[in-house]
Amino acid sequence: MTVYNFSAGPAALPLTVKQQIEAELYDWNGTGCSVMEVSHRSQEFKDMADENEALARELLNISDEYAVMLIPGGARLQYSMLPINISSKQGEAIYAINGHWGKQALKEAGRFTQVSSTAKVNDEVYAGIPSYDDNELNAKADYFHYTSNETLEGVQWHKLPQTNGIPLCCDMTSDLLTREFDVNDYSMIYASAQKNMGIAGITFVIMKRDMIGQSTNLIPTMTDYKTYADTRSFYNTPPTFPWYVMLLMLRWVKAQGGVSTIQDINQAKSSQLYAFVDQSDFYLNKVDPNCRSEVNVPFWLHDESLNQKFLSESADAGLKALKGHMAVGGMRASIYNAISLAGIDALVDFMQEFERTNG
Ligand SMILES: Cc1ncc(COP(=O)(O)O)c(C=O)c1O
Known part of the structure; x- marks a missing residue:
């Protein structure tokens, strides 16, 4: 896996x-x-x-x-x-x-x-x-x-x-x-x-x-x-x-390709993830869209009672360390340079499926 x-x-x-x-x-x-x-x-x-x-x-x-x-x-x-x-x-x-x-x-x-x-x-x-x-x-x-x-x-x-x-x-x-x-x-x-x-x-x-x-x-x-x-x-x-x-x-x-290529990839990664969260009624991001991070994407489940289930099933699917910091709660995907677009695809696919089965 x-x-x-x-x-x-x-x-x-x-x-x-x-x-x-x-x-x-x-x-x-x-x-x-x-x-x-x-x-x-x-x-x-x-x-x-x-x-x-x-x-x-x-x-x-x-x-x-x-x-x-x-x-x-x-x-x-x-x-x-x-x-x-x-x-x-x-x-x-x-x-x-x-x-x-x-x-x-x-x-x-x-x-x-x-x-x-x-x-x-x-x-x-x-x-x-x-x-x-x-x-x-x-x-x-x-x-x-x-x-x-x-x-x-x-x-x-x-x-x-x-x-x-x-x-x-x-x-x-x-x-x-x-x-x-x-x-x-x-x-x-x-x-x-x-x-x-x-x-x-x-x-x-x-x-x-x-x-x-x-x-x-x-x-x-x-x-x-x-x-x-x-x-x-x-x-x-x-x-x-x-x-x-x-x-x-x-x-x-x-x-x-240097920092400019890396920047393009990071923008594509974060836009894909935010776009998915924003269109969903199941997930939520609370940060002002003008200053959302391209490298740390926090998101919350509207139904926080599902947090533990989300974390254990995502970990089982090979998506590790998605727990948000305790001061903030919810989830956080840190998508630094080493995370590829394929990593975002895998995360969004999982989130979609989790929403379908738990929403
Ligand atoms: C923005 C920022 N500043 C400072 C720190 C603290 O870094 P260090 O643990 O290297 O002292 C961190 C750690 O995550 C951080 O994210």
């Missing part, structure tokens, strides 16, 4: 990537060793890291004005690193909140700097992006942070937030490499790898070089962006295996 894994993260990897990992697990690049056993100071590993950086820069069109860094600690570490490194003594940071992760980022930043938010942070159900007047933002704010795609709620920004010149920083953990955007609109972007760039263990950070090393704050060496920028992420022993898997994922994206 073909299995489709709709996990929100760690998420599905393309089959060919897993096959390549398997094929070279015992003998990587003719070294006779696994990539897991090779020194990060070896020439082979450095060559691999160079290719990884060059390919990331090519696929995302990242100029030399930006440093690219691989930092352990997940996206959540960036919730602390950003304010520790960037906030000035009298500063303020602005957080646009459209879901769970933005709220977590705001909370953590509040430990290190003064924060303000463009949405009511006590909202428990997020079904849209906040509206605000950018002329009213504090022009002296150190940065404006938002979450381009809220993974739990399935709420995605489809336009660039207006910040009136305030440096823009973005948590793209769940949608980096899934659609096109212009890096030059940003001062800083980060994404942990386990959704579209491989496996857990590293976070990819893109940051304007002129923002790095400017702070007068006392910053632990391991949480100073300068450490990673100056050493090209080789200060301590980095998570070598996730780094290697990231390269395989980047090569895979390139082989698909």
